[in-house]
Amino acid sequence: xxxxxxxxxxxxxxxxxxxxxxxxxxxxxxxxxxxxxxxxxxxxxxxxxxxxxxxxxxxxxxxxxxxxxxxxxxxxxxxxxxxxxxxxxxxxxxxxxxxxxxxxxxxxxxxxxxxxxxxxxxxxxxxxxxxxxxxxxxxxxxxxxxxxxxxxxxxxxxxxxxxxxxxxxxxxxxxxxxxxxxxxxxxxxxxxxxxxxxxxxxxxxxxxxxxxxxxxxxxxxxxxxxxxxxxxxxxxxxxxxxxxxxxxxxxxxxxxxxxxxxxxxxxxxxxxxxxxxxxxxxxxxxxxxxxxxxxxxxxxxxxxxxxxxxxxxxxxxxxxxxxxxxxxxxxxxxxxxxxxxxxxxxxxxxxxxxxxxxxxxxxxxxxxxxxxxxxxxxxxxxxxxxxxxxxxxxxxxxxxxxxxxxxxxxxxxxxxxxxxxxxxxxxxxxxxxxxxxxxxxxxxxxxxxxxxxxxxxxxxxxxxxxxxxxxxxxxxxxxxxxxxxxxxxxxxxxxxxxxxxxxxxxxxxxxxxxxxxxxxxxxxxxxxxxxxxxxxxxx
Amino acid sequence: xxxxxxxxxxxxxxxxxxxxxxxxxxxxxxxxxxxxxxxxxxxxxxxxxxxxxxxxxxxxxxxxxxxxxxxxxxxxxxxxxxxxxxxxxxxxxxxxxxxxxxxxxxxxxxxxxxxxxxxxxxxxxxxxxxxxxxxxxxxxxxxxxxxxxxxxxxxxxxxxxxxxxxxxxxxxxxxxxxxxxxxxxxxxxxxxxxxxxxxxxxxxxxxxxxxxxxxxxxxxxxxxxxxxxxxxxxxxxxxxxxxxxxxxxxxxxxxxxxxxxxxxxxxxxxxxxxxxxxxxxxxxxxxxxxxxxxxxxxxxxxxxxxxxxxxxxxxxxxxxxxxxxxxxxxxxxxxxxxxxx
Numbered sequence: 001x002x003x004x005x006x007x008x009x010x011x012x013x014x015x016x017x018x019x020x021x022x023x024x025x026x027x028x029x030x031x032x033x034x035x036x037x038x039x040x041x042x043x044x045x046x047x048x049x050x051x052x053x054x055x056x057x058x059x060x061x062x063x064x065x066x067x068x069x070x071x072x073x074x075x076x077x078x079x080x081x082x083x084x085x086x087x088x089x090x091x092x093x094x095x096x097x098x099x100x101x102x103x104x105x106x107x108x109x110x111x112x113x114x115x116x117x118x119x120x121x122x123x124x125x126x127x128x129x130x131x132x133x134x135x136x137x138x139x140x141x142x143x144x145x146x147x148x149x150x151x152x153x154x155x156x157x158x159x160x161x162x163x164x165x166x167x168x169x170x171x172x173x174x175x176x177x178x179x180x181x182x183x184x185x186x187x188x189x190x191x192x193x194x195x196x197x198x199x200x201x202x203x204x205x206x207x208x209x210x211x212x213x214x215x216x217x218x219x220x221x222x223x224x225x226x227x228x229x230x231x232x233x234x235x236x237x238x239x240x241x242x243x244x245x246x247x248x249x250x251x252x253x254x255x256x257x258x259x260x261x262x263x264x265x266x267x268x269x270x271x272x273x274x275x276x277x278x279x280x281x282x283x284x285x286x287x288x289x290x291x292x293x294x295x296x297x298x299x300x301x302x303x304x305x306x307x308x309x310x311x312x313x314x315x316x317x318x319x320x321x322x323x324x325x326x327x328x329x330x331x332x333x334x335x336x337x338x339x340x341x342x343x344x345x346x347x348x349x350x351x352x353x354x355x356x357x358x359x360x361x362x363x364x365x366x367x368x369x370x371x372x373x374x375x376x377x378x379x380x381x382x383x384x385x386x387x388x389x390x391x392x393x394x395x396x397x398x399x400x401x402x403x404x405x406x407x408x409x410x411x412x413x414x415x416x417x418x419x420x421x422x423x424x425x426x427x428x429x430x431x432x433x434x435x436x437x438x439x440x441x442x443x444x445x446x447x448x449x450x451x452x453x454x455x456x457x458x459x460x461x462x463x464x465x466x467x468x469x470x471x472x473x474x475x476x477x478x479x480x481x482x483x484x485x486x487x488x489x490x491x492x493x494x495x496x497x498x499x500x501x502x503x504x505x506x507x508x509x510x511x512x513x514x515x516x517x518x519x520x521x522x523x524x525x526x527x528x529x530x531x532x533x534x535x536x537x538x539x
Numbered sequence: 540x541x542x543x544x545x546x547x548x549x550x551x552x553x554x555x556x557x558x559x560x561x562x563x564x565x566x567x568x569x570x571x572x573x574x575x576x577x578x579x580x581x582x583x584x585x586x587x588x589x590x591x592x593x594x595x596x597x598x599x600x601x602x603x604x605x606x607x608x609x610x611x612x613x614x615x616x617x618x619x620x621x622x623x624x625x626x627x628x629x630x631x632x633x634x635x636x637x638x639x640x641x642x643x644x645x646x647x648x649x650x651x652x653x654x655x656x657x658x659x660x661x662x663x664x665x666x667x668x669x670x671x672x673x674x675x676x677x678x679x680x681x682x683x684x685x686x687x688x689x690x691x692x693x694x695x696x697x698x699x700x701x702x703x704x705x706x707x708x709x710x711x712x713x714x715x716x717x718x719x720x721x722x723x724x725x726x727x728x729x730x731x732x733x734x735x736x737x738x739x740x741x742x743x744x745x746x747x748x749x750x751x752x753x754x755x756x757x758x759x760x761x762x763x764x765x766x767x768x769x770x771x772x773x774x775x776x777x778x779x780x781x782x783x784x785x786x787x788x789x790x791x792x793x794x795x796x797x798x799x800x801x802x803x804x805x806x807x808x809x810x811x812x813x814x815x816x817x818x819x820x821x822x823x824x825x826x827x828x829x830x831x832x833x834x835x836x837x838x839x840x841x842x843x844x845x846x847x848x849x850x851x852x853x854x855x856x857x858x859x860x861x862x863x864x865x866x867x868x869x870x871x872x873x874x875x876x877x878x879x880x
């Protein structure tokens with residue numbers, strides 16, 4: 001056997017199918033990336049199978065969606081370009097086949113689906129739901145914060161009336177409660193399995209569930225080699241939705257972006273998750289590859305001006321900055337035209353859609369005129385910071401902003417901050433005078449976005465913005481039903497204030513780009529930006 | 540008598556390693572804490588507020604004062620517990636046990652490949668100065684040191700996987716449909732041979748081919764240079780001239796007299812080269828999605844994952860202390876000059 005044949009033989013996926021050990025384990029695994037098996041590559045790493053565990057990273061959130069059921073889920077809608085997205089305004093049954101809300105809006109009663117069973121065959125009961133939601137509000141950290149957003153804060157609020165009836169009591173009616181139950185956090189866990197592995201120090205079985213999911217969802221985890229791969233296997237008895245199209249999905253970690261690109265271009269894998277804008281643009285033009293780019297809901301790449309920094313206390317300076325940015329160039333050179341422009345809107349706020357275009361665009365005369373009115377007409381120096389982990393868009397953006405600012409006498413010195421440090425200095429300590437930021441909330445209402453980013457002290461208000469009128473509006477509106485007569489006027493006013501005071505200057509709404517091999521269909525965008533593999537199917 | 544002196548020296552050398560290791564422990568502990576970034580804030584997740592960050596800090600034991608953290612760390616260490624790497628969610632000992640063999644397999648394989656190519660090349664270049672072999676040697680050496688490993692890796696990948704399709708998809712140590720062999724050494728190639736599974740051996744080797752060549756190209760430069768230089772020196776020495784004058788066959792002169800003597804500095808170089816390769820591994824591991832220890836350590840560093848970084852530094856320190864010990868002890872035992880006072 002010569003070297004060439006040897007290498008070829010070892011490469012061809014079908015060779016030696018009869019000899020393969022994995023073939024014994026999963027019989028149809030003769031070929032990777034076929035009608036039975038999809039192979040997805042991504043750049044991150046899955047560090048836990050339990051979304052409630054402290055330290056669980058974003059890449060791991062998908063396990064919650066793919067392996068567990070929640071009481072409710074979101075429906076599907078078609079976006080403007082024909083791609084599919086989850087639909088925030090359409091809450092659908094998942095584990096709960098129906099639900100009722102009391103007259104005053106504070107008591108929600110869910111009927112658990114008949115015939116829903118966990119992977120081990122045990123029926124899913126209201127007691128499992130109670131245990132799981134108790135866990136989410138009790139473990140602390142991120143799950144507890146997210147539950148609180150839907151006004152779900154304490155185990156006292158959850159009652160298992162009988163095996164199939166589950167009740168939630170809210171302190172006051174809130175429009176956020178139901179959609180919050182559809183986020184990846186309130187997953188329903190097999191409480192008997194979990195309790196069997198709980199210990200005195202670990203009453204919520206975090207160590208066990210970290211490695212061993214125990215759910216009733218569409219997929220089970222067949223293998224998990226942290227740092228290498230995760231293999232999903234379809235749950236043939238899934239009761240809460242149509243059976244997924246792929247029997248098996250292999251998720252491979254490939255850290256180098258160029259390698260991932262080579263893999264999808266060669267057709268070795270079915271999908272490459274979360275690819276950069278440049279690749280999205282170039283791959284879309286290649287035969288055999290399909291790129292789906294979906295605008296990330298209510299996420300805006302923005303330039304933030306910190307009000308703790310003396311010059312930015314003056315509203316006119318912030319407005320001058322907003323008028324000085326070369327938006328078009330940034331969109332071309334940093335976003336490669338992928339996304340939705342967030343500048344150059346009308347002067348009046350006429351819609352409550354969020355995000356929407358700000359009234360600003362590059363107008364250096366206006367910017368200079370504004371600067372001339374302030375105490376900083378001779379300009380000033382300021383560091384312009386960005387997170388090194390998102391350098392692919394932030395670096396070119398920062399350079400172009402630097403040029404724009406130079407035109408109005410502001411000398412911006414670019415400062416790159418490593419990822420681990422970013423959260424601390426930008427969001428927790430909030431001490432970066434001028435920085436690029438990209439918050440997008442999970443619950444897609446404008447008031448929820450404003451809650452996180454325009455109230456003093458809240459995490460994504462990294463610019464210390466404080467306005468009593470805005471705070472009051474948010475407080476009044478956050479739980480208000482969208483159909484309430486005050487809702488639209490309140491939100492309109494919030495947007496007006498946000499644009500007038502402009503502590504956060506919107507640049508563009510980014511997209512989540514996923515590349516597929518021809519023949520993979522059904523991909524649906526989700527707000528947690530991970531692959532929901534359930535609707536994927538071979539053509 | 541000399542044996543007594545020698546074993547005493549070996550013993551002293553062994554004891555000297557103890558403070559080194561402890562020193563590394565302390566320095567590494569302090570340095571990881573001096574890293575910018577707050578792991579609690581990072582691992583608390585996307586929407587974490589101050590309270591939940593504090594909670595994560597407590598869970599991770601980061602709210603204790605530094606000396607307490609150090610004592611906890613050392614006492615855990617004594618029990619063989621290196622803590623949990625939050626970036627991958629696994630115990631650090633498990634990660635190291637799994638990833639160190641992956642990196643070593645690559646490193647040692649590359650060293651072996653480099654030796655097989657570089658030593659004969661160096662010898663030939665030395666015996667035929669300024670011939671085409673010598674020029675080839677010079678070319679390879681220059682290419683090897685001037686091309687960064689990630690570039691060589693990407694270039695090989697582009698040609699042999701992307702364009703020609705000869706190499707398997709660069710997705711780690713094994714193709715997707717194979718299961719790793721029963722772990723004996725942790726080296727997939729050796730373990731698959733032990734298990735007698737030829738298909739698996741081939742698959743593992745095919746997956747290794749490109750990263751191995753990448754690293755070997757980088758490694759062969761110093762080895763070839765050193766072999767050539769050492770050979771030139773020994774060939775010009777008095778004893779080789781004497782041997783030639785005595786009428787010994789040229790192959791005998793070359794192998795027995797010149798080459799054996801030239802090998803000593805080459806072996807010294809190997810120890811040094813080993814550490815270079817282990818370092819160069821990091822980028823190669825990234826490009827080929829190789830689940831080795833280098834890419835693990837870099838990721839851990841980026842997110843201030845203390846336990847993982849400490850575990851990595853400690854294992855590397857132990858590895859190099861052992862390697863140095865081994866070299867020193869071998870020298871002590873072999874070199875006739877040691878022991879003469």
